[in-house]
Amino acid sequence: MNIIIFGPPGAGKGTQAENLVKDYNLFKVSTGDLLREEINKETKLGIQIKSSISRGFFVADDIINTLIENIISDSANQNRMLFDGYPRNFNQVKKLDLLLNKYNQKIFSVINLNTDRDTVVKRLLGRIVCLKCGSTFNKFFKPPSKSGHKCESKHLITRSDDNEKTIIKRFITYEEKTLPILNYYKKQNLLTNIDGMNKIDEIYKEIRQIMP
Ligand SMILES: [Zn+2]
Numbered sequence: 001m002n003i004i005i006f007g008p009p010g011a012g013k014g015t016q017a018e019n020l021v022k023d024y025n026l027f028k029v030s031t032g033d034l035l036r037e038e039i040n041k042e043t044k045l046g047i048q049i050k051s052s053i054s055r056g057f058f059v060a061d062d063i064i065n066t067l068i069e070n071i072i073s074d075s076a077n078q079n080r081m082l083f084d085g086y087p088r089n090f091n092q093v094k095k096l097d098l099l100l101n102k103y104n105q106k107i108f109s110v111i112n113l114n115t116d117r118d119t120v121v122k123r124l125l126g127r128i129v130c131l132k133c134g135s136t137f138n139k140f141f142k143p144p145s146k147s148g149h150k151c152e153s154k155h156l157i158t159r160s161d162d163n164e165k166t167i168i169k170r171f172i173t174y175e176e177k178t179l180p181i182l183n184y185y186k187k188q189n190l191l192t193n194i195d196g197m198n199k200i201d202e203i204y205k206e207i208r209q210i211m212p
Helices: 013-024 031-040 044-054 061-072 090-102 117-125 164-187 200-210
Strands: 002-006 027-030 081-084 107-114 127-130 136-138 156-158 191-195
Touching: 002 013, 002 164, 013 027, 013 081, 013 107, 013 200, 027 031, 027 061, 031 044, 031 061, 044 061, 061 090, 090 164, 107 164, 107 200, 117 127, 117 164, 164 191, 191 200
Parallel strands: 002 081, 002 107, 027 081, 107 191
Antiparallel strands: 127 136, 127 156
16 A cells, blocks of 8 residues: 655654554655665766755756656555655645556555644754664653663753754744645545654554554
């Protein structure tokens, strides 16, 4: 089955996607990964991508669509694709429909991790990482002091790229872009909203319920 997963930054989408990939043998289709892979392999497309990124441009939809078609046309991926971070705009939605049709593929379900602004801010602002052992914590939800963490506190760092203004701006942009896409899938009865403010394993339990 092919799945699309949506959620704002900080909704824990990456973790849930990983769970699904592992438990249902899905193939994660992330445009970020595809672009990086193309750049690393130094393909003709990869060189083009690298040049737009280095000049500060967005990667054109045409390039994204070509990469996505490469994935969908490959029978090894068919009926097991988990789209993560794609489609990102309405052009991509339409293109995805065309490609799915062309290769006789269907979307089984569209999962939306519904998360409010405050939760996202707290999750991202509260992030703490231990540089010694790699454990992650959260100042609000999972403080290292209460998690039985043994390393000295000097190893703990907060992520400096997550300041509140940036987080809120990213959240608003995400909502504006994603709402019309969610409505589109809702009209086709494909959308399932999942409470992204729950604990991670509770969220995953809910996701499992919609899987066959
Ligand atoms: Zn540690």
